[in-house]
Amino acid sequence: MYFESLASVWYMDGHGFYVWLAYALTALPLVFMVWLPIKRMQQHWRWLQAEQRRAAAATANQASVMGSDV
Amino acid sequence: MAPVGALLRAVRRYNTSMWTFIHKLGSPPWFFGFSGSLVRWLLPITVTLLLVGAIWGLLVAPPDFRQGNSYRIIYIHVPAAVVALAGYYVMAFAGAVSLIWRIRMADVTMRAAAPVGAILTAIALVTGAIWGKPTWGTWWVWDARITSMLILLFLYLGVVALFEAYENKTAAARACAVLSLVGTVNIPIIYKSVDWWYSLHQPASIKFTGESAIDASMLYPLLLMIVAFYCLFVLALLLNMRAELVWTHRESGWLKQLVGDT
Amino acid sequence: MPSDRPLLSLRAVFLRQFLRHGRSIMTSPADVANPLLFFFMVITLFPLGLGPDPARLATLSPGILWVVALLASLMVSAKLFASDFEDGSLEQLALAPYPLAVTALAEVSAHWLATGFLLTLVSPLFGVMLGLPDEGLLTLLVSLLLGTICLTLIGALGSALTINIRRGGLLLSLLIIPLNVPVLIFGTTAVREAVLGGNPESWLALLGALALGSLVIAPLAIGAALRVSLDS
Known part of the structure; x- marks a missing residue:
């Protein structure tokens, strides 16, 4: 550990603003870079699940209609 | 002769297994399963590496004797720049594979690599500018490396924009493959020419990232961060590819079965 | 469908296509004059923007x-194909049985x-107008002669990639400006070197290497790009 106190970590001998700004501006896009495709995948996945349920419901419906006919 | 025969057999076995692996990579269902288990491992590893590297670089490593603490930006600036450049070659290689063998998975790879590379290039530029303020006194200097990164950003944006401009996505992938291959031929020339241009216009004394030896206490976190950024690139690439695959294969039987199982 | 005409040699094909395109350019002299006029007008803007100081103009020229x-x-390559x-x-x-x-x-x-060749021929005139020292004029001519070959080939690649895209103009500049960077650097450095009394030959040699390299690589890429554009 190089720094003695939390305040000196924050201040970094006057360079704190630049260092923390750079790290913040890096962390933000990196998090989005990973989070966005995960989110997109989940949305697609849910949509596909809903689609399958709809299809299953439709066939079940059809089967019950056919059953009542006979 | 027995050891030689065993060696040859081992090489042959390795060769066939390697080629089977490469062939399998081209099949979307297999790739989807493989990448799924890879991502599950890679995500925690990447996060850990990034956190350890950042804490090491920010808090543990000693300050630079000339630049003080502002040099700590190196731990994100250099890895982002290194991986951004490597990402262009990944993209161009995928483009070549897609052009020559018409493998759809290569299209997906190229499509996914472009925005990730562009973001990393932008990160390298922004952190470079922030680093410049305490070091040179201005936000922007037409330094050789920064200028090269700016041109790399344009190259990436060109590929992204060209892909978006085509309505037929198969044609878009082939057009982007041609463009990224030409860009690959050009990148070394661009880097060298910008380097010469800079050294002609600036006295060498201003160059602060010289070839001076870097101390191990500063080097190890840097190497760690470079590895972490490579992992991150692969992770983002795989995640983007998986999201793309789920959508383009929504009518396929294998995906329907996978969705049904969950 | 078998044709009873024998295949032409590649040289004959090249010559035929060259003359055909040349003739079509000749029918619209305005298209030839436009880039020269553009060159002239933009050159006029610089002294107006930077001030008429001859010494400063000479260093920037x-x-x-x-x-x-x-x-x-960049402006003319949008219309190439x-x-x-x-x-x-x-x-x-x-569809023809010749390599695209x-x-x-x-x-x-x-x-x-x-375009490029004509521009090169008139460039010393504009150099004189901007106060480029006489030592730089010949280097300007040679560097533009070699450089416009690269610029035209790269522009043709951009044009081939974007012909089938609506509003491809802005995209075209995004695609080809980064690829033109080395040409610009070598060209300006050669001229500046000549003005400063140095030897511009190495920079001209680099430009020549770029021109030869792009003559080899660019046509293949242009052919592939044209096929992509036609297929889409």
């Missing part, structure tokens, strides 16, 4: 002349003769 030449080539694409003759070329790289190179050569 190599860069100004080269940047404006680059912009002029457009008319052929619209009237369907590009489709005919793609050769026929495309013929068109690009004719185009270069009408």
